[in-house]
Amino acid sequence: MVGSAARSSSSRLALLVFTAIIGLFTALLSLPVATTDGTRTPFVDALFTAVSATTVTGLVTVDTGTHWSTFGLVVIMISMKVGGLGVLTLASLLGLSVSRQMGLAQRVITASETRAEKLAEVGSVLRTIVITSTSFELLTFLALTPFMIANEHPLGESLFFGMFYAVSAFNNGGFVPEAAGTAQYLADPYFSVPIATAVFVGSLGFPVILVLVGKWRTPRKWSLHAKLTLATSGILFLAGFVVHLVMEWSNPATLGPHDIGTKVLASAFAAVMPRSGGLSTLDIGALHNETQLFTDLLMFIGGGSGSTGGGIKVTTFALLILALVAEARGDRDVEVFRRSIPQETIRQAIGVLFMSAAVVFVATFVMLRITPFALESVLFEVLSAFGTVGLSMGITGDLGTAGKYVLVACMYVGRIGPMSLGAALALRSRTRMVHLPEERPIVG
Template identity: 45%
Template structure:
């Protein structure tokens, strides 16, 4: 064989081996791609749902252990599932009396589920928001549902550690105040006071509403050293981590001009308005009610009105019995609970940003404007569509659950609507009917809590990531509206 022919054969073998290596690499890459797809790693919304479902299942198994109950007997499956879902979804609705039914081990399990659920919600929601924003910026140069342009995708590890630091700072501060107050003011031992302070500070910051008192916090209704720190923790957790990033950067740049993001402006302004409206409404509507504020002094009425105005942000602590409140108060609370708190935080509901965007859309349509403007910014049409979709789906879900519970339970519309809104918005407030709904009713509430906690996050991200452009448009026609 000549030298030229041998070189040709060698080159063919070389190309063949390179081709084989390329095929093997691409085949392996395709296999990894399919595995990631099956595991939900390419779909953040699916991954979030799977993660929270796994946490609920893990918590249910722990609460089914005999050591989790005071009686030493295994709890019923639905009871354990309901409590685990309520804790992981940081809701606070209960079907059994927490300090009476659950042992110290059971209470610690609930506390751990609340902390994991709250931290997971904040971190995963924030990371999802950043992923969505980056995808949209790369494709269409617009902002997604929650504007976080001051936070870059950057180092996810650093981002999550920042959320952890904010969580621990607030929880430690509130825990210290509650511990000192319970020890010095109520005669608790320092160890038990620290345990109570830790439990309620974690529950408050994560907007969970679980309490180690059978009447929630009604025994401390007129004590500002208890109610004020708890309400501050609820507000802080409900604002959302992107807003705290803005507040931190603004505090560091006090001498430098700092422009606030639209998300931070909407969240802070709407939260302030809702707190003020709720505060005034609670005081006015319950001022003469002999079962709630009637016997209290003027100062105590103002304090309890403030505390109950904060709780629909969404934490289920009670300083007044909601089962004794006026119908008008319950309806007003329904609306506040449905709105909820800030995005990428521990609060539930449709979120204050969604509510504010809907108000801006209505205002623009009434004025006959083709586009929606907020401050000195124009909203993308997709953001308005997302807000409308989330709100309508939430209304449909609450309405359907209310109808179902009215068929299978003997309770009134006021009581059931309050319960379903509280469950969907992961608030935890109740008129006292949760434990009497029956197995089917409890399963409906479980589904509401899970969908309500994950629905707004997963739906918003799914809508933003799955944007399709039509290749053609049909002829336009305008039906009669209104």
Template identity: 55%
Template sequence: MAGMPGVLTAVRNWVDHIARTSPARLALLVFAAIIVVVTALLSLPAATVSGERAPFVDALFTATSAVCVTGLVTVDTATYWSGFGQAVIAVGIQVGGLGVMTLASILGLAVSRRIGLTQRMLTASETKTARLGEVGSLIRAVVITSLTVEAALTLVLFPRFLSIVDGAPAAAWHALFMALSIFNNAGFVILEGGLTPYVGDWWLGLPIVVGTFVGAIGFPVILNVAARWRTPRRWSLHAKLTLATSALLTVGATLAIGAAEWTNPGTFGPLRLDEKILAALVHGTTPRSSGLATVDVGEMREATWFLGDALMFVGGGSASTAGGIKVTSLAVLVLAIVAEARGDRDIEAFGRRVGSSTVRLAVSVAFIGATLVGVSTLVLLMITDLHLDVILFEVISAFATCGLSTGITPDLPDAAKYVLVGLMYAGRTGTMTVAAALALRHRRRVIRMPNERPIIG
């Protein structure tokens, strides 16, 4: 024990060194450590209803899905896990939603009443905040927004669950768990039978839509809009691009999915008009983030699956609880294409110019994401006998931490489940975070090569 202080000092110095030299790499390590802890807790006999230890692959998959706020499952959350197991999943969802690095800064603030440089760097890496001075404000926005929205969702859902489950304690637990799952875009459900029996229930459907949208736009947007809500013209370009692109995607997806599934006997076909409208609204909102489904996704038409692939791959806002390449990446790429088609020298939006470094970053994020999806799809096609459409849907859902599923995940071989675990981890930590953790992002070069433009297209 005499050498313990020296060991702790060495570990602390190593952590500080990693935080200064590569905050992204430390973020990956801490995130992985949280997944290991949740996996260990779900491996306890008390975590299952049967009292037996869960297979390692199921415990790891569920832990990763919870911490990475995905929602894909290999076992039924409502019937397989005990109350203790569901509580562990709920804690994993909350930790993953807030962000491990943000949570570390919150704990540091509570203990020392201040945020150190190292903690600011860690939080800036997790929340994509460029100026370290904004981290304190962003943390307050994260805590206040999360607790406020989750409390509001819990209060709204509690009366409805009183009529669904037996007893006020059970209703309160279901309402709290559902609120955490909605706002953190986690996609977990502890109702037996899922949400399909409540496809036309506006009391459940509307909170899902609103909570999902708020959780998916990102904390920097919430902070910016809250600070300047009276003067939308002064909102940042990031906030304007995120809100505009998210709104367009939500409206477009609602109309497209509603049209594709309107007469499908396995999904929207048997529903009343108001139920169809609600189902279309829910499924137009959740594919980019929460993955909560009120109809059987496995019964949807292939055209809807393809549309879902695109929506999931795009995802939500930066530094939000959603995954994907993010809506700002899509917006920047579209703006770049429009500027090139017009022959404009600069890429402009809302009276602001988008720099070339932002375009390069958007291209990198999209390419890395597409590569991960493509390689993983190829691997799963090689180790399973399933068709491309369902494999691609499941792979993109894992990468985008969405959680929608055609129902094939529980029956996948263990090797395929481990592939999805890796995808969920990479998708939650961010494609550029993974890339930055493996290589230096900035290189100093004394000599610049001569400029020459190759032929494109």
């Protein structure tokens, strides 16, 4: 009974704590000390930035490198770290450090966020998450700091930029501390490779990372979720790489003027970022329509389950494709990697797909009514917000107050997840005791 009650309340608790954390960071970013000129940031922009950082999205309405002071950038970096770990995970870690033990209810709630398979493993999973995430961030920091020094940044600034980029990359935050942005590093592998690697690993999700860390020598013992996430993520990366390389090869505004090595590097970097990374070395607004459309799809899919990414998630997309293949073949069961997928899981995937599509449709419809921008720009922005990606066609800063609030809602729902949000807002849950007679309608 305790476990059942804890599971039913975990979504509401996550919603309340997440909202409170956003409120705290909004207040901090509203302080005059958070800006370079010492003035207060308008509430809507402070809220937008706090939500974007805590949901690890990366969309901005003010220029990060020029508007925010060092204090403001530190607040944003902490927000990304908190959002990447998860507020309930962080709360459980703090409680564990104080009391040295966790109650059953706390274990159940934490397990729902960390995706731990056994309640007894929650404590060790939490420690592994912190150690693993910190290690990846440290490695990225060590790779980027010498690069920053070599690019003639002062030592203190190089250390700060290295840490900021490391946190932003692994947690898929998408924020850039430099006024010049990341386009300046288009042809530089010493920046692109560490950043893209950190983004890709972070987008896999902690359930997969934990499997890789603990069982990297025995792939046959990997969980079905890990195998499915890795396989699908690899396919999506290759597809994104090919589309960017082929479609933009001769585009004079993107890859056209560059040599083959730069084209390959930039295409690989661009293929990783729609997972939820949000950093870009190419001008998104200058991409061909076909490339933008494919990026829309990648952003809607998002990252892995249990990761910082939004969207419908990689495994959801994979299960839907597998279900379509099974239906086309006339197979009764959906099977992959010598395992059969329960029908309840397929139903959940379908539910996530349609609820996510509904959120994107409503948000796009509203944005078209209240902004002067074209459909392709609005849809791209909404998908980037819902997928907590952070890529933009350059219209975010020009949105009115109402448009900014719509994107805030998209980022919030995208990070929480439409299914989790629905469960949290449900007035009550019940188990039906009566099963009505079946009758099959005509489909197709």
